Amino acid sequence: MSWAGPFQQPIGKSPKPQEASQAAVVFDPLIPTLLCLSHLRWSFVYQRPQHLMSRFARSYNVLFFEEPVPCDEAEPWLEVRPDEQGVQVLVPRLPVGREAEADASSEALRALLDDYLARLGVEDLLLWYYTPMSLAFSRHLNASTVVYDCMDELSGFRGAPPQLLQRERELLERADLVFTGGYSLWEAKRTLHDNVHPFPSSVDIEHFATARGFQNNPPDQAGIGRPRLGFYGVIDERFDIALLEQAASLRPDWQFVMIGPVVKIDAAALPRRPNIHFLGGKTYDELPGYLAGWNVALMPFALNESTRFISPTKTPEYLAGGCPVVSTPVADVIRGYGESGVVLIADTAEAFVAACEKALELAADREEFLKNADRTLGDMSWDQTQTRMQEMIECLA
Template sequence: MPTFIYPPSIPWNWMFQRPQQLLAQFSMSGNTVLYEDLGNFSQPRIRSLSPYLHLCQGISATNISHPRPRLLWLTVPSHINSISRYDPDLIIYDAVDEPKDEFASWAPYYPSIIQNADLIFCSSRSIYEYFISRHPRVYLVPNGVDYIHFSPQPSLRPIDLPQGKPIIGYSGAIAPWVDWELLKLVIKENPEFNFVFIGAFFQLHQFPLNNYKNVFYLGLKSYFDLPAYLHHFDVGLIPFLQTEMTKGCNPIKLFEYYASGIQVLATPLQELLAVPKINLESDPHRFSLRLRHLVAETDPSKAERMAYAQANDWTERSGRILQQILIRSNRNQESV
């Protein structure tokens, strides 16, 4: 079985997203995964999360004995310049965001990625359309969800959740691509709701909604604890600006909200237009009206939303990826 190496990109426990989800799935299929954790570690060590999944904390994965072929899994474009350090048998680029706006610094590395990557996987249609005309082996694999993790009803209510009003929630990065101006109007128009925000700061230094009595920023929650919060949301929000960057955004939170059974109100991002039973509004006043309607009316579509999430589990996503990797690895061995 091959070994996946992931260069230091994001801390393992910081907002458990696509890289951690897919690499964990690869390890559960019997592949060795060496995840070079990002952080300051007083002593270099290997932290084994399972027989096949190991966090390299302050130590290079290349210093650890592991089976080949060695697969270099990249999500940060600049790491394409580090491939010689890893001597990989296969280079895989997982394209998770558009190289625009907040990620514009990624664009200069794309020619090298196209030249050196053996396989490219894309999380959204617009990213796929960019690469498919420039590389011979490009595959669309959207984001997903760990359905078993998010779907069960938690037994306890988190103690820091506000009480007494319906909860309108947001889980994800506290970032510039959130439409904070839209949210300010919606919050002002709906004092009868509590608005709860969960997540880590990204390219922002302070929370933009500090001056509202019905807004609660609860910080970053562990992946283990997150379902307990989502299950107490009456509506989950995806209030993103519509920009060149978010055109390629396939929000993981959509699948996590759906697996938790909650209704979703979002701005009309390209990747959300075909999602069943989602509510989309771009105008702030209509967004606010739709929100009140969702809270007031009976929810008839919970089962359908949860079924959609279950069909988009990370196990399905990782299986598709591993199939293409196996095909490519076999062809490489035949050509030797």
């Protein structure tokens, strides 16, 4: 039953149960509980679930239930890891081998979840799904509201389980409210449910705007020459490896900085050229420091089933950080930013390089570029997105 989703982070040897229960768990019985069931790990890449759940934690007891990982113990147990933002991260630990057995895994996850909810005394429960696969162990729960936040078309990703589409149909029947991660997904789902709303990727402008004032590069980037063209994010089947190699070959005087973990593809297949620099994964707090040292920010996405419906969070983040953006023709990027003048679209390596040259010209007139970037961003914010979502939930009561 378990499936490592598109951004899943590998997890090593699990801690002992007694080591995982030291931190105090804060639970307010007077407010509702939001149980978020996710295929993404809280501590991997900071993105939509983390932005939203950390904000919902101001009004709800938020429990973030991850996919199981193997442990050496003979019996299943639940690691509870309180996050500094008020979210309780729940990591089910299943004995080696059991996590791969669908029926045994579902039974164990259901028991762990039921036991923890009972111990907390949860009565007013809201269910929030990021993956329909979680229905296998949660469909029995009695919830006042069921939300399906469809941030990606998971069936288009490599390794998607064959039951996914059937489970999604079941979830759409049960859900009271459906959100989508962009307009393309909304167009694909709006005929399947009568209460579907698009919420494209937003941005924490204050966080990324710090890049505009950074003076010092991180040590592993400081020695890289200029101009620097950078990308951060997960490097997986959505990333156009061939495009990167061709662009780097066409402009050997440019430096391409790639930040992020390599997932679900062979790292040996990545291009190795003197002007391509893979710096590995960085924390959310570190990203503005790297972005500050770039002349142009890149979104070299492959055009395939896994990118057909994406609405990249990094588009507004790059702009908030003060960088012009060059992207391949992803539908939601064209729709949201194609006429902005600060996000340039290109579909071939030659066109991509030409767009980067134009972006370098934009960056040279920094004052004018920042004015246009801020106009494009407007009042976009995760605070606004979460507030609108919560209002829709409360209207159902």
